[in-house]
Amino acid sequence: MRDNYGRDITYLRLSVTELCNLRCRYCMPEDGICKKKHEEMLTQEEMISAVKAAASLGVKKLRVTGGEPLVKRGIVEMCREMATVEGIREVCLTTNGTLLPQMAKDLHEAGVKRLNISLDTLDEEKYRYITRIGELKDALAGIRAGLEAGFEKIKLNAVLIGGFNDGEIPALANLTREYPVDMRFIEMMPMYDSGDFGPEAFISGDTVLEKLPELKALPPDGSVARLYQLPGALGNIGLINPVSAHFCRECNRLRLTADGKIKPCLHAPAEYSIKGLSEEQMREQFLAAICGKPKWHGELNYESRSQAMRNMNQIGG
Ligand code: SAM
Ligand code: SF4
Numbered sequence: 001m002r003d004n005y006g007r008d009i010t011y012l013r014l015s016v017t018e019l020c021n022l023r024c025r026y027c028m029p030e031d032g033i034c035k036k037k038h039e040e041m042l043t044q045e046e047m048i049s050a051v052k053a054a055a056s057l058g059v060k061k062l063r064v065t066g067g068e069p070l071v072k073r074g075i076v077e078m079c080r081e082m083a084t085v086e087g088i089r090e091v092c093l094t095t096n097g098t099l100l101p102q103m104a105k106d107l108h109e110a111g112v113k114r115l116n117i118s119l120d121t122l123d124e125e126k127y128r129y130i131t132r133i134g135e136l137k138d139a140l141a142g143i144r145a146g147l148e149a150g151f152e153k154i155k156l157n158a159v160l161i162g163g164f165n166d167g168e169i170p171a172l173a174n175l176t177r178e179y180p181v182d183m184r185f186i187e188m189m190p191m192y193d194s195g196d197f198g199p200e201a202f203i204s205g206d207t208v209l210e211k212l213p214e215l216k217a218l219p220p221d222g223s224v225a226r227l228y229q230l231p232g233a234l235g236n237i238g239l240i241n242p243v244s245a246h247f248c249r250e251c252n253r254l255r256l257t258a259d260g261k262i263k264p265c266l267h268a269p270a271e272y273s274i275k276g277l278s279e280e281q282m283r284e285q286f287l288a289a290i291c292g293k294p295k296w297h298g299e300l301n302y303e304s305r306s307q308a309m310r311n312m313n314q315i316g317g
Contacts, residue, residue, distance in 0.1 A: 001058040003264075003293045011061045011253045012054045014047065015316030016075065018258050020068040022096050023132035024120075025195040026159055026188050028313040030132060042260045042275060044074060048081055050256055050274055053282040055087035057290065059254070063092045064112075065316035067258065070099035076106045083111030092116065094157075094317060097142025098134065104142070104149035115146050116155045116184075121165050122172065130164065147179065155182045155238070162203035169211040176235035184225055184238035189267075190305040191312055199302040205239035212237070224250065242266075248296035254289060255316060262289040266315060267297035267306040 002008050023030060042050070051062060062082055069075055083091045092114040093107065100107075100117070107115075119139055121127050127136035146154050158165060158172050165172070169185070176183050185208050188201065205226070209215060215228040215237060224247045225238030241247075248265075255263040260275030262285055272289045274282045300306060308315060 001287075001290055003290050005249075005293070005295055007250070007252055007293070008058070009252055009254060009290050009293070010058055011063070012051070012059045013063045013065055013253060013255045013316050014051065015065050015067065015256065015258045015314070016047065016069050016078065017041075017067040017072045018314050019071055020066060020096070020313055021071055021098060022068065022134045024118075025130055025132065026161070026191075026197065026312070028311050029193060036259055040259050040275070042256075042258060044078055046260065046275070047078065047256075048085070049279040050260075050282050050286075051082050051085050051088065053274075053279050054254065054256075054286050055085050056283060057286050058087075060087060060089045061092070062088050062090070063094060063116075063316075065094040067313045067316075068096055068099070069093055070095050070103055076103065076110050079107060079112050080110035090114070094118070095142070096131075096134070096139060097146070098138040100142030100145040100149075101138075104145040104151070108149040108151060112151075114153060114155070115151045116157055117143055117146065118158075119143070119156045119172070120158045120161070121168055123168070126164065130161075143179075143181070147181075152180070153182065153235075154180075155184055157184050157186055159188050160185050160203050160205065160207065161188055161197065162201045162207075164201065166203060166207055166211070169208050173208075173212055173230060173237055176230060176233040176237060178234075180234045182235040182238055184240055186240040187243040189242055189300065189312075190302055192306055192309050193311055202243065202302050204244040205241040206244070208237070208239055243300055246296060246300065251293075254286070254293075257310070257315060259314075262286060263308070263315065264289045264293035265297050267300055267308050268294050269307045269309055270294070
């Protein structure tokens with residue numbers, strides 16, 4: 001279905017939990033999150049109904065995210081059910097990868113088509129620092145498990161952080177030479193409470209082009225990433241620049257949070273609640289959200305922070 005600005009809304013990002021087994025500094029506070037009451041969160045049945053309601057309005061692609069979606073109990077069965085919803089052509093999942101060694105095969109068999117795996121650094125100490133509690137070897141084992149389970153076109157996502165991982169851009173990009181994976185660099189978005197990063201940490205995607213002059217531009221593939229490739233590489237390099245070059249004009253997404261709020265725009269405060277509603281009532285709320293989708297999210301930079309008033313783990317990225 002088209003919104004008021006002619007954008008065809010075909011993509012839903014569903015956050016199945018706010019909880020996570022890591023504590024990335026740009027995403028959530030150190031002490032985790034103030035756990036909401038169980039009754040405030042969507043049940044699994046409500047999540048499935050919401051996917052059906054969204055699909056009835058033209059949503060074709062579903063991305064399961066979080067928090068960390070793989071800590072959600074019953075996630076494999078949920079994915080299996082969502083993959084069979086009429087109209088849904090593709091169920092994808094975004095994960096920090098650390099639980100993939102136990103779950104990758106089951107997710108693949110349940111019909112999950114694609115995996116995005118977050119990986120900001122290849123240095124053990126830095127990984128521990130940025131995630132506060134994570135171990136690099138677990139994320140790397142997850143990537144291997146994803147490949148072994150038969151997932152194709154795995155995308156690795158690194159949030160660009162000046163003074164932290166800009167020196168690792170060539171090493172991260174080189175993963176596309178060694179493995180059949182795409183590497184995507186994402187500009188860090190200034191959320192309402194996303195760590196104590198100073199302005200110098202918010203670097204633009206162009207830094208990648210400066211560090212890798214050998215990159216060749218590729219034609220767009222309909223995603224929000226600008227695509228490039230290293231000579232002889234097996235996968236692509238993608239630049240996702242939500243801060244320096246927002247892509248609101250092409251935005252085809254809705255988001256649904258684990259506490260049942262449809263967000264028509266990642267960085268705008270508007271939310272439409274579906275908690276406790278029937279599938280038909282949810283459909284009405286999705287319709288209202290599509291009609292209420294703003295033209296763009298307004299200024300987004302170090303001074304003008306996101307208006308979302310949620311941390312990223314409470315939205316899903
Ligand atoms: N836990 C999963 C993971 O880390 O992939 C899924 C949820 S996480 C919120 C989804 C994506 O949002 C991750 O790729 C993460 O790096 C990204 N993200 C989180 N906070 C961000 C921020 N402030 N700016 C840019 N990307 C961010
Ligand atoms: Fe957890 Fe993903 Fe947020 Fe890191 S980015 S804290 S892994 S939800």
